[in-house]
Amino acid sequence: MVVKVYGPDFASPKRVIVCLIEKEIEFETVPVDLLKGEHKQPEFLKLQPFGTVPVVQDGDYTLFESRAIIRYYAEKYKSQGTDLLGKTIEERGLVENWLEVEAQSYNPPIFALTLQILFSPKLGFPRDENLIEESEEKLAKVLDIYEERLSKSKYLAGDCFSLADLSHLPFTQYLVGPMGKEYMIKSRKHVSAWWDDISSRPSWQKVLQLYSAPV
Numbered sequence: 001m002v003v004k005v006y007g008p009d010f011a012s013p014k015r016v017i018v019c020l021i022e023k024e025i026e027f028e029t030v031p032v033d034l035l036k037g038e039h040k041q042p043e044f045l046k047l048q049p050f051g052t053v054p055v056v057q058d059g060d061y062t063l064f065e066s067r068a069i070i071r072y073y074a075e076k077y078k079s080q081g082t083d084l085l086g087k088t089i090e091e092r093g094l095v096e097n098w099l100e101v102e103a104q105s106y107n108p109p110i111f112a113l114t115l116q117i118l119f120s121p122k123l124g125f126p127r128d129e130n131l132i133e134e135s136e137e138k139l140a141k142v143l144d145i146y147e148e149r150l151s152k153s154k155y156l157a158g159d160c161f162s163l164a165d166l167s168h169l170p171f172t173q174y175l176v177g178p179m180g181k182e183y184m185i186k187s188r189k190h191v192s193a194w195w196d197d198i199s200s201r202p203s204w205q206k207v208l209q210l211y212s213a214p215v
Helices: 011-022 042-047 066-076 089-123 129-150 169-176 189-199 202-210
Strands: 003-006 027-030 055-058 061-064
Touching (some): 066 089, 089 129, 089 169
16 A cells, blocks of 8 residues: 655655655655645645644545654554664664654754744744744754764764664755855765765655655
């Protein structure tokens, strides 16, 4: 059964798609235009009651929340494609550790920057310059911690690429691209090397080739 991924043009669904490519899982995509409010329509809310993307349908199995989805497929197809979870329970612990850091510490400020800088004109609300400055300061502090961590290991959870790294790809692409804040990455030697590595993976390059961004 082919996995259906809803909302491929947006950042969080791309987190799922790059995982599926790494795991060599066949999938198809279903467009959802958030800017037109399609995620708030009754049919979509039957799949995702909170009205956000991504959602995946795998036969009669439906799952939402991107990090839950990538954990699920990395585990279900652990012996297929790239091992994204680690080979031991200790390695898995570090992957989960840094995946949580991405969700709880990295994502909030970078998401706020994305919303304020890229989407405010399309969604019709004014940019909050104070929030932009505050979010950039918060993100810089997280990146300083990453710089220290990545001075000791090639990837966040150790010496192998994992979900912890993969999860950073979509929103960091906004940061270094249309947001024009590449200096936040490039000014940190080890973070810069890490980003160059993970963003050049064939899986991510394929995602960028196949699915345009809505900004």
